[in-house]
Amino acid sequence: MIGMILCGGSGKRLKPYTDNTPTPLIEIKDNCTILDKQIFDFASAGINEAILLTGYKSDMIEARYGKEYKGVRISYHVEDRPLGTLNALKAGMELAKGQDVVVRNGDVVADVNVRKMMLKHTNNPYPVTMYVTRMRSPYGIVELGDDKVRSYKEKPQLDYYINGGIYCINGDAPISQFEGGSLEHTLFPRMAEINRLGYYMEDGVFWATVDTVRDLEEVRKEYRNKTDKPWGYEKVLISTDKYLTKELFIRAGYQTSFHKHPRKDETMYIIEGVGYIEFEDHKEHFGKNDTVRIEPNVPHTIVATENTILHEVSTPFLEDTVRIRDYYNVR
Amino acid sequence: MKAFILCGGRGERLKPLTDCLPKPMVKVGGKPILEYQLELLSKHGIDEAVLLVGWCGEAIEDYFGDGKRLGMRVEYSYEDPENRLGTAGPIKAAQDKVDGTFIVMNGDIVSNANVAGIVAFHVGMECWGTINMINMPSPYGIIDLDGNKILQFREKPVLPYKMNAGLYVLEPEVIDFMPDVGSIETDVFPKIAAIGKLCGYDSTGIYWSDVGTHKDLERVNKDILAGKFKL
Secondary structure, three states: OOOEEEEEOOOHHHOOOOOOOHHOOOEEEEOHHHHHHHHHHHHOOOOOOEEEEEEOOHHHHHHHHOOOEEOOEEEEEEEEOOOOOOHHHHHHHHOOOOOOEEEEEOOOOOOOOOHHHHHHHHHHHEEEEEEEEEEOOOOEEEEOOOEEEEEEEEEEEEEEEEEEEEEEEEOHHHHHHHHOEEEEEEEEHHHHHHHOOEEEEOOOOOOEOOOOOOHHHHHHHHHOOOOEOEEEEEEEEOOOOOOOOEEEEEEEOOEEOOOOOOOEEEEEEEEEEEEEEOOOOOOOEOOOOOOEEEEEOEEEEEOOOEEEEEEEEEEEOOOOEEEEOOOOHHH | OOOEEOOHHHHHHHOOOOOOOOOHEEEOOOOOOOHHHHHHHHOOOEEEEEEEEEHHHHHHHHHOOOOOOOOEEEEEOOOOOOOOOOOHHHHHOOOOOOOOOOEEOOOOEEEEHHHHHHHHHHHOOOOEEEEEEEEEEEOHHHHHHOOEEEEEEOOOEEEEEEEEEEEEEOHHHHHOOOOOOHHHHHHHHHHHHHOOEEEEEEOOOOOOOEEHHHHHHHHHHHHHHHOOOOO
């Protein structure tokens, strides 16, 4: 599949950040833009070609990504004036020449398993698959008991789903027969009406749209200590001269590099997930609440069969990794 | 009874309107948001207000003064805009002005809540706090799923959840639960709820809008022009 990113908007609601920068080039951490993360996500999903549907300040986007970024070949469709996401997609589909595509809204920062989503799309009978994410209430929610309030939750996740801004679309989907401005008002509701819109759901992963200054602050907070990896992410929770604790998130179907630590002695505590640690001559399976110790100089890779979150508590050597084998083209 | 109104928010999402104007002073239908709130209180017999101001608070004090023009007594409590106290801290910092049961309001909401009704309900309930609630208007389109496919999209429906509508009636006891710096929503309400001292008053059906973004502002302006919102 070809990747495609809708990144032509002017980011009116992100002023003053977007006065001199298009939304996709806003940094979520030092020298890492929203678009960096999105193209990295594509690369991690095994996609090696992407079309950027640009408009506002396209020259800046083209200057940053050029013809290739993180091993992904990049081409552009530049809109002179904003014609809406439907028209941008139509232009993109022409450039894709009948190939299936994964399309992303250019303002979403998410840890969704794009590879798994593509697989789900290939295996379902629908020409379009939408990633749906659980809605987080922007307000405090009051749960009533008999006469008093039983609980009060500030901005909880609700049992309702909203559009998560990632779509798989078949090359032969009837995009050109629709007219109008945005995908949300044309393609998606029409496809749902004729029972042709599938979905992909993945609860419990980070998902945010960067729509307002407040959203941006929250994403930057998430990324304060977070580094994306092709297999998920790594967060340094604490690093002192006596010990080190990291949180690792490994996506279902992914694994860390095969590596060893000359000095670091570490223990993994599995917070959530299922998988195994593969050593040179054996595997050790893990599930929720398990602990696994890995002593120095023992080569290993952590393999997740389901989305896995673990805490790695170790002796304090932050840079102490000898990679023996990488499984992905990006790092 | 006194009403404490939180007026210290920076209004980031309303820039450039709020470049040199505090959010409660942003005008809808030709009048500051805060003026609607004071008029609402006055209509319900609440004639004392403490404005918890911070960044650019002087602009608020210059406009409302001692409140005489609105037939009210208005006082001010200032927080340092460089060291903001959240939504609980400013109330705690002004606790010497608390003289019994009191009202707290967020300074960025336009509504015609039945304040007298909420107070009367609170007094009968033996709670330490009563939250004004409405059914939640979803800011997003909702997706209905059906087996393996999407059945339909619903444009911004009202959902069957009771949400905090940003107006509370509180007893002085609640101040003991307030941190010097922190949020009434995350630090205080969950604790009061856990000990069974929090009540909710269902105001579903009133006019209600927060004014956090330009989109909100446009909508409220339109509603006022169309006569959808009246005190």
